[in-house]
Amino acid sequence: MQKLNTLTILTLVSAIACIPVEKETGETDTGTDEPTPDEDCTNGTDDDGDGDADCDDSDCADATECAVETSVAWTSTDIALTITNGDAAATYNWGIAENAGDCVDNGWCWTGEDCHLGYTVGTTGQTHTAGDVLQYCHPASVTGVTIAYGAQNQIAEEGQTTVFSNDSFSPNVTYILDNAASTEAETCWVWGIDPTYYSGYTKTCTEM
Numbered sequence: 001m002q003k004l005n006t007l008t009i010l011t012l013v014s015a016i017a018c019i020p021v022e023k024e025t026g027e028t029d030t031g032t033d034e035p036t037p038d039e040d041c042t043n044g045t046d047d048d049g050d051g052d053a054d055c056d057d058s059d060c061a062d063a064t065e066c067a068v069e070t071s072v073a074w075t076s077t078d079i080a081l082t083i084t085n086g087d088a089a090a091t092y093n094w095g096i097a098e099n100a101g102d103c104v105d106n107g108w109c110w111t112g113e114d115c116h117l118g119y120t121v122g123t124t125g126q127t128h129t130a131g132d133v134l135q136y137c138h139p140a141s142v143t144g145v146t147i148a149y150g151a152q153n154q155i156a157e158e159g160q161t162t163v164f165s166n167d168s169f170s171p172n173v174t175y176i177l178d179n180a181a182s183t184e185a186e187t188c189w190v191w192g193i194d195p196t197y198y199s200g201y202t203k204t205c206t207e208m
């Protein structure tokens with residue numbers, strides 16, 4: 001009797017397990033196959049819940065509205081670089097090269113900031129390599145940097161002064177902005193009088 005009862009119970013359980021469960025009409029499926037919402041790059045919200053909203057989300061890296069943009073303003077006392085949509089995790093270095101004007105007319109020009117060669121913070125605030133090639137950039141925050149005019153030939157305090165003495169250089173220069181912390185081989189931007197200037201130094205940059 002004991003054995004019969006156990007068998008009966010097992011049979012009943014098996015039968016119940018095989019009965020299809022009907023869903024109520026209009027029931028919402030709350031299973032895990034719910035599609036993850038896409039990140040809208042302009043609505044100020046972390047749509048896909050990964051902790052990063054809009055341009056901070058890697059899903060928006062290629063979005064037009066999240067592209068890095070720059071602008072430069074020359075005043076009577078300084079030069080201000082403004083970066084829009086900069087990557088907060090980036091290490092930006094900004095270089096200015098005079099490659100028109102005197103360079104063309106007189107065969108001489110200010111040598112520019114050889115930012116394309118790389119940048120290493122030295123103990124004296126400047127970095128030289130063998131052959132006295134000055135490797136020089138202006139470190140910039142995610143929003144840019146302002147540098148004051150200097151007029152010290154080929155000597156400049158990092159992030160503070162440059163050899164430019166006035167804004168007459170403004171139409172004669174090419175700029176380079178390098179993201180030194182990027183994991184990509186070459187992440188830089190160029191703009192100014194000759195956006196192709198740095199291609200001669202094997203840099204492949206996005207033109208602004």
Ligand SMILES: [Ca+2]
Nearest residue numbers: 040045047054
């Ligand atoms: Ca969003």
Ligand SMILES: [Ca+2]
Nearest residue numbers: 048050052057
């Ligand atoms: Ca997100």
Ligand SMILES: [Ca+2]
Nearest residue numbers: 048050057059
């Ligand atoms: Ca995301």
